Amino acid sequence: MGLTKSEIFTNEQNQIASLAKAFAHPARVAILQHIINSNTCICGDLVDEIGLAQATISQHLRELKNIGLIKGNIEGTSVCYCIDENNWTEAKHIISQFLDYESKNTNCC
Amino acid sequence: MGLTKSEIFTNEQNQIASLAKAFAHPARVAILQHIINSNTCICGDLVDEIGLAQATISQHLRELKNIGLIKGNIEGTSVCYCIDENNWTEAKHIISQFLDYESKNTNCC
DNA sequence: TTCTTTTATCGTAATATTGCAATATAATAA
């Protein structure tokens, strides 16, 4: 047990859940907000601004990169991270569509 | 370790992460979609329609109820679950606002 | 009352996540 039964759900359900999981930790939310709001997006800056160890930040960055929300460009010894705009927009659409429902069941509950 | 350091993040960051966590499992996405799309929202129907044990569905329902996305009304021996429209709308706004960013850094990366 | 139905909770095993020290890797500087 303890293993999510992905195979019994639709691709859409699994995709929504995967995207939501990327946003489901405050450190990753903070990382994304920092990348969005600052003009620089150097990994080391994130370590300074967020109070977590370098290894931890790097791990969260990898998760965000794996799901495609950010991408990293090597600049000398540093890495500049930024939002992958295409994937971000797609993610926004998928989640918005899921959240955007018009109530039909005014008689229920 | 293994404990999220909530205290180093803003309330907004923690709130976004908590909401996202509710959507971060396909079973909960499926439950919400079923509640939204069907006219009935009886717990037992969800157990039949989704291929998970009754205890597991009940556990997911509790998580969704705890965060306020759904509410349950007792109807005889069954429980009718439905979306908490006010909280759902609020959650939608919080997440949409987070996802809705206009790119400023065309020169970055 | 007892039986049935429905949902919730408990207990537990398996797996996943979080966090960090230590270390490895890669690029540049001296």
Added chain:
DNA sequence: TTATTATATTGCAATATTACGATAAAAGAA
């Protein structure tokens, strides 16, 4: 070359999540 700097990876401990059988609780039926 050897240092230095920045990031990634490894390994591990602590905690959280997922899933389900067993059982409890609550309401109605017999």
